Amino acid sequence: MSAKPVSLKTLAAKLELTVGTVSRALNGYADISPATRERVRRAADELGYRPNQNARRLSIGVPETICYQMPRYASSIAQPFVAQLLQGLGEALRKRNWDLLVSHAESSKDEIAQIDRLVRSGRIGGMVISRPLKNDPRIRLMQDLKCPFVVHGRTNSSEGYAWYDIDSEDAFVQSVNHVVGLGHSAIGFIGAPLQLQFAQDRLNGFQRAIVENGLTANPDYIQIADFSDEGGEAATNILLDMDAPPTAIVCVSDTVALGALAAIRERGLVPGQDITVIGYDGLQFGIHANPPLTTMAQPQAHAGRRLGDMLLSIIDGDDPTQHQELQRAHLVRRKTDGPMQNAWVRKFVSVREDSQ
Amino acid sequence: MSAKPVSLKTLAAKLELTVGTVSRALNGYADISPATRERVRRAADELGYRPNQNARRLSIGVPETICYQMPRYASSIAQPFVAQLLQGLGEALRKRNWDLLVSHAESSKDEIAQIDRLVRSGRIGGMVISRPLKNDPRIRLMQDLKCPFVVHGRTNSSEGYAWYDIDSEDAFVQSVNHVVGLGHSAIGFIGAPLQLQFAQDRLNGFQRAIVENGLTANPDYIQIADFSDEGGEAATNILLDMDAPPTAIVCVSDTVALGALAAIRERGLVPGQDITVIGYDGLQFGIHANPPLTTMAQPQAHAGRRLGDMLLSIIDGDDPTQHQELQRAHLVRRKTDGPMQNAWVRKFVSVREDSQ
DNA sequence: CTGAAAGCGCTTACAG
DNA sequence: CTGAAAGCGCTTACAG
Incomplete structure (x- = not known):
């Protein structure tokens, strides 16, 4: 043909x-x-x-190609990440005329099998691994294979390999501090399944900030939910059904926060007035949420290019451990956070008192 | 290493x-x-x-790799498309153990240069081209190169090559019909730059439906804007500033519609009551818009896999022209459409009459 | 400065 | 049934 x-x-x-x-x-x-x-x-x-690149690469012995393994568990709302990241990676690779392969697996086992195939078959000279688990078998595999890689995120031990991450523990400390500054003391947390390291980090930040602010930790205020808007909605309903519901909720992601807003509105309450909600990610669509979502924004734009540059450097022989980059998130105030004195529980509590 | x-x-x-x-x-x-x-x-x-795949492919003379060129002009909100499409493509290719390359270009010229390089260097055996212009030079190039390809979307002449598209002309006829059924007759349209074929198709559908419904076409009701939420917002402001503003607005995309909602809310008006807004795309995020966005949804999920299967068939020798697939969009009613009798102009007009 | 040759790791007629 | 050999299209010491 x-x-x-x-x-x-x-x-x-x-x-x-x-x-x-x-x-x-x-x-x-x-x-x-x-x-x-x-x-x-x-x-x-x-x-x-x-x-002919196949001939060239066979001859020089380097695949001149890297692979990005797409994250699993990505709600379709949160997918903008992927496209941005690919774009950044592409930019980094273009300078040297390397190619960008993408792979997507259904299961953890499948991920492993794909990586193994890809590197053993000489198709790729490096790999970017995203959204690692606490103890992610992919990292061990890459090390065994002696194939250069960078991780978007971290595992529970961040030593020994290259990574780019946002300090989400710090972000959740900031988030809680902000909410405490607004006068809240009953603060809920909606998290994601804890085998994902970022979910653990964010929970850690939350818990640390609760302690640092001298608040009493209430285990019921911590809800681990599906990493989706539906998950956020369900978890919020649980929180709001409590006898003493939180007056503020910090969420593991913007998508989850969207679900929280839906649950709150569903009860005729107003996010930002009756209840404070803080997201995490800083996705652009948060502007259009109802009401616009206050969130911890990460400097997303450069992640792809940074990861690409790091990977290329490591392939060139750099020590991976000198490429570990931690970025900070920052608060973007929109309309879902507000002072405690307006919070709904006050009405709620007074109603209950009246009826007693 | x-x-x-x-x-x-x-x-x-x-x-x-x-x-x-x-x-x-x-x-x-x-x-x-x-x-x-x-x-x-x-x-x-x-x-x-x-x-070793480089050796194997060199030997058998087939690259066993296809390339997806990412769309330009993609607002970060609309990017979920890309990830879904890649996932579908990947599934189709996996069966035969082909690889998926992605490329991203800054300019039309760059797109051309990349394609040329990619196919001439024997790196790819097929290509999926997305979001074509009316008269897209990439298609001519692929034909000259005699390299198999499929198009996600169509150009102004849909003959002679393989494509997968949503009938967006039909979708906008449906959209306008729905709005007319609600009693509206002053209907605005916010479109995208017309060198994009889909933008032309959607405008065509709009105009055809206006005529078919026996309404008088008002050229001022047709606004071509940036393909973004900001573009939608600006265009909506122009429409609302008119002496006789439309009571309903159909938008070229959900992202643009989000901008329209913002402009409407900004004036203290309520979308779906004072003004009807219809989007296009059916993005999941629309559920969380303020209020939830009524939209024409496309069966997005399978596009990637269908495109992948088509491309593989063509590479196997199928006639490209027998792979042309047109899908229909369908209305998803949420909360931004409503009957004419509630529309804001009526108050507006009566206010003006009072003051005269 | 240029040529001749080996090699990268496969596949695939062609012998036997 | 298996071996020996040529070929895919490059790159890169090694001669001269």
Whole structure:
């Protein structure tokens, strides 16, 4: 089906040179006379010659390709991440004319199998692993395979490999501090399944901040839910059904927070007035939420490019452990946070008192 | 850095066979004795042998890789598309163990250059092109290159190549019909730049429906804006500032519709009561809009897999023109559409009449 | 400065 | 049934 591309051989024949010479001319070797170098380049341009990359890579022994394994558990709302990240990775790779492969697995086992196949078959020279579990078998595998990799996020031991992460523990401390500053002391947390390291980090931040602020920790205020808007909604309903419900809820993600807002509105309450809700991610659509979502925003834009650059450096021989980058999130106040004195429980409590 | 992978040669040496024999055994050739076939397979498993794909592909002459070129002009809100599509494509390719490359270009010129490089360098055996322009140079290029491809969307002449598209002209007819059924006759349209074919299709559907419903077409009701929430907001402000503003607005996308909702709320009006707004895309996020966005939803989930299957079939020799698939969108009513009799202009007009 | 040759790791007619 | 060999299209010491 495809048109036959021009090869080094046809180019060499046309120029009455050997393929070796043509190859060296094109690759800018110093031992080729400027005259023929120019002549070769011109001819290559004219004929639209592009070196066959399979041949080239086989010959030089480097795949010039890296792979991004797409995160599982991604709600369709949160997917903007993926496209942005790919774009950034692509930019980083383009400089060196490397290719970007994507893979997607259904299960953890599948992820492992894919990685194994990909690196053993010489298809990739590096890998970016996203959203690691606390103890992620992929990392061990990559190390065994001795294949360069970077992690978007961290596992429970962040030593020994390269990673790029947002300090989400710190983010949740900031988040709780903000809410405490608004006068809240009954603060709920909606988290994600704890085998995901980021879920653990965010919970840790939450718990640390509760203690640091001298509040009493209430285990019932901590809800682990599905990492989705439905999960957030269900968890919020549980919190609101409590005898002494929290007056503020910090959520593990914007998507989960959206579910929380839905649950709150469903009861005729107003997020930001009756109950404070804080998200995490800083996704652009939060502006359009009802009401606009207050959130901890991460500097997402550069993650892809940074990860790409890091990976390339490691492939070039850098020590992975010197590429560990922790970014800070920052509060973006919109409309779902508000002072405690307006909170709904006050009405709620007074109603209950009246009826007693 | 990487561990040296086991090759056919080492495997052959260990088995005291030639590489040719081992290769044929692994590839299931009939002329290999079942006994040695078994022996070879076992050894391959044990040593974790994976054929070097660069070598294999060079040898068989097929890249076993396709490329997805990411759409430009993608607002970060609308990006969930990309991840879903990649997932679907990946599923289709996995069956045959093909790889999925992604590329992203900044400009139209860049897109062309990338495609040219990719196919001429033998890296890819097929391509999926998304969001084509009316007259998209990429399609001509692919044809000249004689490289198989499928288009996600269509150009102005949909003949001569394979594509998968939603009938967005029909969708906008449905959309307008629905709005007319609610009693509206002053209907605005917010579109995207018309060099994008889908933008033209949607405008065509809008205009056709206006005529078919016997309404008078008002050119001022047609606003072409940036393909973003900001664009939708600006366009909506223009519409609302008119002397006789529309009572309903149909938008080229959900993202644009989100901007429209913002503009409407900004004026203290209530979308779905004072003004009807209809989006297009059916993004999940619309559920969380303020209020939840009524929209024309497309059957997005399978696009990636369908495109992948189509492309593979064409690579296998199918006639591209027999792979043209048009899907229908359907209305998803949420809360931004409502009957004309409640519309804001009526108050507005009466206010003006009072003050005259 | 250029040519001749080996090698990258596969696949696949062709012998025997 | 298996071996020996050529070939895929590059790169890169090694001669001269």
